[in-house]
Amino acid sequence: MTTTIDTTDTITDAAAITHIIPDYSLTEFTRRVTNANARAARAGITATIGMTHQPHPDTIETDHHTGVRYVRHWIEVTLTTPVLQLGSWTLIAELDIIETGALMRTHGNGFELLRNWPRPDPQLCQHCNTRRNRNRNYVLRNNDTGEIAQIGSTCVEAFTGITVNPTAMRMLHADDMFDEFDDQDPHAGGQPDYPMRDILALAWTASDSGRAYVSRALADSTGRHTTGEQVRQLLIDDSPVSRVLISTAHRIPAATIDAILADIETTVTDDSEYGYNLRLIAAAEFVTTRNIALLVSAVAVHLRAESQRAASGPALHEWIAEKGDKITDVDAVVTGVRKRPSNFRSDAITTYLTLRSVDGHIIVWKASKELDLAIGQSCRITAATVKETAIERGEHRTIITRAKIAPN
Structure with missing residues (x-):
């Protein structure tokens, strides 16, 4: 039985699909698009796969075998498939x-x-x-x-x-045709199945328990690889670093994965295509390569839920102190941790820490070092100086510097 929906709705153009590929693959990528469109023309199909491209930020990487650092050049290619x-x-x-x-x-x-x-x-x-x-x-x-x-x-x-011309149907799946170019992943075309929970454990490990999670938006603005791309690379890379990360992922407690899946169930609704698909893939036993990025985003869902739980209770609409003041012995709970590479040293880490004092003050610290703190962890600010005060998204935030923080 078919269903009738309000006919006042209209069909809009198909969404664009973006691939990040090594610059040396652009010629082959372009050739395949050209050949696909040529096949369509011979079949009498006037619609074409559209393609545009632009430079994507370079990355500095290290050869895991030799230790030699090198630059990788990337191209961002956008495809549009016909309706x-x-x-x-x-x-x-x-x-x-x-x-x-x-x-x-x-x-x-x-x-x-x-x-x-x-x-x-x-x-x-x-x-x-x-x-x-x-x-x-x-x-x-x-x-x-x-x-x-x-x-x-x-x-x-x-x-x-x-x-129905088979060529036209293949054009609808242009993203499938070119998945193999992303990170030069040889598995992409074969679509192997991986245990869903194992992929979540890899994502949790690769992102340092979510603290170094890289979304697509962050990757586009910084030139880094997304956590999804990092996980896909781990699956095909036999380097010592990858083997250590995979071994670590195998030791992730089942309760951690259960918690991530529980947050999908309780906080993600199916009223969007993303939410509908994420809930579905998280209920599966296995996941294919093409759906890894979708599943890996569950880490970000879990972090948001953890942050909301840690920040339970209303925040005070005031600062804990004024600019230039010293604060000491402030008990707080960590409500946000993000780790990013330093802008000044490639081997250094900057930690962005958000805390909620026991009396409701929001405190923020950009630490020029790596901090081993987790969302929900209790700690004490033994000493710090107020660098700035600000109101962001309606919240009074006290920004501190030269802080000393100890776990409780």
Whole structure:
């Protein structure tokens, strides 16, 4: 049974897909895009895969075998895939079927169109009304009536009455065609399965218990690799450093992974494509390479939840002291820890620490060293000087310097 959704909605263009690739791969990447578009033209398809590129910040890396440092040059490539029109039907989503359901990859505003859609069994085709093991289904929307239908890949042509060119369908998955270029990961094309909990343990380890987590936004602004990219590299790298990190990940307590998964369950809703897909992948036993970045973002979800729990209770709308004042013996709890490479020394770490005093003052310290503190940990500021006072996002923040902090 198909479903009709309000016909006042419209289809928007497909979202762009970004790849960060080594600069030496750009020629091959461009060749593949050109060849894909040429195949489409020969098949009578006027739509094309769009491609733009721009420099991405260089990274300084160290050869794990020789210890020699070198510069890697990167290119940011953005692909846009065409929206597929099949007569009076538009393809608005592809369903990547996994053990716990179907991950949705929508085109344009497809998720908004499907927000109130009563999702059928992921394995069901609503044309032949047959349920069988499938890797992928498609969701189509009638441009005239707003009707929504979930159709198996082999039934699309029979359902729409339009001859579906295989080349056109491959163009919809341009991101799959080029995944292998990201970090030169040879596994990307093969889509191996990894235990979901093992990947979370690797992410927890690679990000130093979340304190050095690198989001896509942070990576784009600093030229660093995301935590998801770091995890993918660990899976294929046989260097001594990688082996140590993997060994450490194996010793992560099960309770830590349970806590991350519990925060997904309690704090992430399925009213967005991201939330829907994250909840689904976190309930699976295994995860493929292409979904690692999605799963790894669970670390950031857990950190936000931990921070909110540690900062329970209202914050005071005042500063603990004024600029230039000394503070001593302040009991507090850590509500935020972020570790970043120093801007001055490549081998040094800067720690951004946020604390809540027992009486509700928010205190911030940018420490030019690595601090071994965790969110939720109790500590005492034995001495510090107030560097600045500020109001950020409606919160009174006391910014300190030359601090001495000891765990309680």
